[in-house]
Amino acid sequence: MKAFGSTRRGLLQAGAALTIPATVARAQGPARGGDPLRVGVMTDLSGPFAGAGSQPLFWGAEVAIELFNERGGVDGRPVQAITADSQSKADVAINEMERLLGQERLEVVTGIYSSAHAVPLSGRFEQARKMMWITSAIATAVLKDKNFRYVFRPTVHSDQYGEGSISAIADNAQAKLGIAPDKVKLGVIYEDGPYGTGVAAAIEANARQRNMPIVLKEAYSATAPDLSTLVTKLRRERPDIVLQVGYNPDITLFLRQAKSGGLRFKMLIGHGAGWSQIDRLSETFGQDVNYMCNVDPAATQMLDWSKLQPGVGDLAKTFMDRFQAKHKLSDPPTHASMGFNNTWIFLEHVLKPAVRKTGGMTADALREAALEVDVPTGGTIQGYGVKFAPPGNPMAGQNERSIAVVMQFENGKSKVVWPAALGQPVVMPLPASNAYAAR
Secondary structure, eight states: OOSSOSSHHHHTOTTOOSSSOHHHHHHHOSOOTTOOEEEEEEEOOSSTTGGGTHHHHHHHHHHHHHHHHHTTTBTTBOEEEEEEEOTTOHHHHHHHHHIIIIISOOSEEEEOOOHHHHHHHHHHHHHHTOEEEESSOOOGGGTTTTOOSSEEBOSOOHHHHHHHHHHHHHHHIIIIISSOGGGOOEEEEEESSHHHHHHHHHHHHHHHHTTOOEEEEEEEOTTOSOOHHHHHHHHHHOOSEEEEEOOSHHHHHHHHHHHHTTOOBSEEEEOSGGGGOHHHHHHHHGGGGTTOEEEESOOGGGSOGGGSSTTHHHHHHHHHHHHHHHHOOSSOOHHHHHHHHHHHHHIIIIIHHHHHHHSSOOHHHHHHHHHTOOBOTTOSTTSOOBOBOOTTSTTTTBBTTOOOEEEEEETTEEEEEESTTTSOOOOOSOOTTSTTBOO
16 A cells, blocks of 8 residues: 555555555554554645645655654654545545544554634644644744643744735835835735635734834635625735735636736735645736735745755755655746655654654653753755744744745745845736736
8 A cells, every 4th residue: 555646546545554554553552662653744735725736745745754753763763644635625634533543543643734624623632632743833822812721833924924924015115116115005915714814914903003004905715706896906006015825726717817807016926835846826817927926835846955054955955856856847846845854853853853763752751842842043945044932922833933035936936035134026017027016
């Protein structure tokens, strides 16, 4: 049996083992002695979230687990992935969580792409006293003021997205647009789930701090069949910069209707999810998405590996070589790096020390190991460090050293343009040759 496959059948084979059949693993019970270490991996391998980043998130985790096992696992004990497809549906995610914790008797589940899933799941994991290790879902609301003890998120949170996009605009408005930052008109549109509303709230808060006017702020359903009314509202308000928070079908729909409806702007900035799938956007829109921007953690290939901590650049290269060979993507999306990086952090910095210390991998042992993680900046393939906010902190379980960057698209590739110290100069406004450029 295969644990991770490139086919849908392979991807959905819940309980498939990297090393031994799942039926045998269940009969053996909790890991001990030389048994494999059983870890849940739940992502959306079907439905709209698959194409908005969840599938490459899974593929990145696949490479991490394969590499970890090739390097000996934990003193010869391999990791066995027990996979689940939440199908882009919150109720399915909850059912799969119950299966993984109940039938499969797992102590930890990694993955979780969507914040709309993470919000209800997090409380259930906490109640069950099992570890939830979030590799993607970024809504601040998942953790803020919850004081969870068993939920950890090594990646960024939505407040950082708003800080990134607004800071990039403020830093470049006068020099690039010839407009004072407090005169740049913003239009904010976002999907109405926890992910969209969380990022939009952060955009609004950061804009307010800088006295930047928001001329339109409006939510929409990610499954809406028509966004032409929203396009009309934006045309009427004429924002200089449009900031969108969306998945994949909704981004595609908006861009198509914006183009046909004559909406023009000086810049468009996306915020993760579907906006990080530059390969898909380029396939659909070609040169039309050139020079648009996106906020997310950096994909590892965007960084100067020589500036990372010793050995991390070699790890990044190994990941890239394997991922590119397997999936034939010259510029893998950010979610691929997120899947590998955040899974690797768990395997190397949480699972390994917990097993070595206790001989097992109970959720309590994993939790204690997570709270002791202290990775400096530059210690991961995405450039950030790792230190989790402790219990009692308003963001308990959040990685306090995570970093979001602003990247810009050009010819199907992405480059970091903010912070300036990490990237290249931004092209702003959109060139006159761009189909969406304000004229």
